[in-house]
Amino acid sequence: MHPLLRAAAERRLGLFTAADARRAGYGHPEIRSMCATGRWVRLRRGIYVAADDLARAEQQGRRFQLDCLAVLVALDxxxxxxxxxxxxxxxxxxxxxxxxxxxxxxxxxxxxxxxxxxxxxxxxxxxxxxxxxxxxxxxxxxxxxxxxxxxxxxxxxxxxxxxxxxxxxxxxxxxxxxxxxxxxxxxxxxxxxxADGRAESPLETRGRLRIAGAGLPVPELQVEIRAEGRLVAVVDAWFDDAAVAVEFDRQVKYTDPWRGRSPERVLWEEKRREDRLRALDIGVVRIADADVGPRWPDAEADLRRALARPAPLRRRFSTLPRARGQARTG
Structure with a gap:
């Protein structure tokens, strides 16, 4: 590809126009030939991309971006x-x-x-x-x-x-x-x-909306639980009156854990964390992706039972809601 045309394409994620090609010295017959031989791909009338650039974009999940840009450029x-x-x-x-x-x-x-x-x-x-x-x-x-x-x-x-x-x-x-x-x-x-920016995943948002739709009390989100001056856990949702924590379990937490942990390590840490919460007389309810769909009545019943239990007479822990959620990265 001519350097002038390559420079024009790089400004648009690999896309270039027929006008760009002509400025770089390509005539109409050559443009048709490049498309006929598969070296260039015509996305829209007068909008092209090199076949290698298109393959790379599709491999990297950027085809949607190319299609959007092609429309934007074509409409002008x-x-x-x-x-x-x-x-x-x-x-x-x-x-x-x-x-x-x-x-x-x-x-x-x-x-x-x-x-x-x-x-x-x-x-x-x-x-x-x-x-x-x-x-x-x-x-x-x-x-x-x-x-x-x-x-x-x-x-x-x-x-x-x-x-x-x-x-x-x-x-x-x-x-x-x-x-x-x-x-x-x-x-x-x-x-x-x-909307609430403390929700750390779509599951937490959907679960919160399900809880609201059930007419249950509005839980606090991202609450730190501390005991003896140490952080025990940060729970996804917290019902203070009943001392009940809700944990939203995304499958990706175990299949693609963050911070370099193995799935086995995540399972072990989750179990230890829940054990520590229950040892403080805190109720724990886990809600998974499937629970916010057709299985919601069962999850709602579990949550209602937990909220109906007697709260601990003496709290051996303190709580502090976080101002915002924490984005999960690898």
Missing amino acids: RPGAALGHGTAARLWGLPVPRPPTISLVDPAHTRTGRDHRMTQTPLADDEVAVRGPFRLTTPARTLVDHARSEPLEEAVVAMDAALLAERVVPEQLRTAASRAARWPGARRAERAVVL
């Missing part, structure tokens, strides 16, 4: 920005891959075979540039996403963004206020009220 709308679930994915938030690429434009609506551009007001401070992408800011993204998606999915994304410090609660409230008269605004407002 300076005022448009990737938004909704598309922007949420690009911000690294835990949302399902959207079936179509979504864009927001303050002056234009357009629908294509794999994208949809919606005419919606878009202030300058609601747009961010991230590498080659022009996309809505995290707060605007989350509110737009919440206006059209299920409440649980919206809160999971908001919790993750708060945990990662991509947004703060005030930014979410401001974005929701700006969208107050738009379709789905009430849905977004409900999600913002329920």
